[in-house]
Amino acid sequence: MxxxxxxxxxxxxxxxKTQSTKSKRKEFIVLQTNDYCILSYLSSNQLDQPIDQVGRIIQIFNQSNITIADRHGTIHHSLLLTGLLKQQISQASDSLTVGDFVSFENKAGQLVISDVLPRVNxxxxxxxxxxxxxxxxxxxxxxxxxxxxxxxxxxxxxxxxxxxxxxxxxxxxxxxxxxxxxxxxxxxxxxxxxxxxxxxxxxxxxxxxxxxxxxxxxxxxxxxxxxxxxxxxxxxxxxxxxxxxxxx
The missing domain is CATH 3.40.50 (Rossmann fold)
Structure with a gap:
């Protein structure tokens, strides 16, 4: 089948997330912003990360161009990975994906993803x-x-x-x-x-x-x-x- x-x-x-066969890039359609389940995720998993520094991945073009949403529903484009996280991902069996909850921070005016939070599944x-x-x-x-x-x-x-x-x-x-x-x-x-x-x-x-x-x-x-x-x-x-x- x-x-x-x-x-x-x-x-x-x-x-x-849908896959474009022409450009091989991943495209996304957001139905509703809300808080992207960030608050419920943090509370149910008893994580102590500052909520304003937690986002959710909604687009991945490459490791230098990632889009996330924060708990207010604001979309942030073109995020980078920190050098340490990039090294950890390259050594791991899997990589970032849509739906991942991540920690992010502002470094010299550039938002960067510093950590990937534990997955529910x-x-x-x-x-x-x-x-x-x-x-x-x-x-x-x-x-x-x-x-x-x-x-x-x-x-x-x-x-x-x-x-x-x-x-x-x-x-x-x-x-x-x-x-x-x-x-x-x-x-x-x-x-x-x-x-x-x-x-x-x-x-x-x-x-x-x-x-x-x-x-x-x-x-x-x-x-x-x-x-x-x-x-x-x-x-x-x-x-x-x-x-x-x-x-x-």
């Missing part, structure tokens, strides 16, 4: 690439950190099997994460009926929603659901929600 059939929408409390996927030689390069791609909800999106006009759905459920089963199934193109009634029955029989307790572009009620529900959050999306569904919120 390809990404055209099942895609994951990952909410990291407050932001969206992190979402990643295995990647592999075959070159012209017989060698295959494999590794792990970090997608997001501090994730609260995962929506696995299933299009009702595509081929579907429970076995492939289970692979996504297994990959996205993380601590402190709520899994949801979102059936799109519900107006394909035969496919919708078959797929919904299969999921209900296999996972009767799993949260399952359905929608169609012709049904505005579900879009309103998603809008309310994500009012205090932001989506990191691998599908075009976010565009519908953004449109509903009148966000350009």
């Amino acid at each position: 390809t990404n055209k059939i099942i895609r994951a929408i990952l909410s990291t409390c407050l932001l969206d 992190q979402l990643s996927k295995n990647i592999s690439s075959a070159r012209k030689s017989i060698h295959v390069k494999s590794g792990v791609q970090l997608l997001a950190a501090n994730v609260s909800d995962v929506f696995i999106v299933v299009a009702c006009d595509q081929r579907f099997t429970i076995a492939l759905l289970e692979r996504y459920l297994l990959a996205f089963s993380l601590n402190h994460v709520q899994l949801h199934i979102l059936l799109t193109k519900r107006d394909f009634r035969q496919g919708f009926t078959q797929i919904s029955q299969l999921i209900e029989q296999a996972y009767p307790k799993l949260s399952c929603l359905s929608l169609s572009i012709y049904d505005q009620t579900v879009l309103l529900f998603l809008t309310r659901f994500y009012q205090p959050k932001v989506l990191r999306s691998l599908s075009a569904l976010l565009e519908l929600v953004n449109r509903r919120l009148s966000i350009s």
Whole structure:
């Protein structure tokens, strides 16, 4: 089952990250600024960092161009990493990612990120690439950190099997994460009926929603659901929600 059939929408409390295939740069759509869950994160993890020096990563272009949001919802662009943190990241198995909570400070008029705070969880996927030689390069791609909800999106006009759905459920089963199934193109009634029955029989307790572009009620529900959050999306569904919120 390809990404055209099942895609994951990952909410990291407050932001969206999509991948541009033309420029290979990461772009973001902020649905609502709020405090980016910074206060609740600090209180629940009993951290004593000064709250005005804690931000959340919402864009990463490279290690010399990072965008964060602070607890007031103010966006700060073009942050750098301190030399020590850059060295620590280069020696670690993973790197910074969208959703990370970080400590930042002002050094000679330049905002810099000085530390990465502990993660509640992190979402990643295995990647592999075959070159012209017989060698295959494999590794792990970090997608997001501090994730609260995962929506696995299933299009009702595509081929579907429970076995492939289970692979996504297994990959996205993380601590402190709520899994949801979102059936799109519900107006394909035969496919919708078959797929919904299969999921209900296999996972009767799993949260399952359905929608169609012709049904505005579900879009309103998603809008309310994500009012205090932001989506990191691998599908075009976010565009519908953004449109509903009148966000350009």
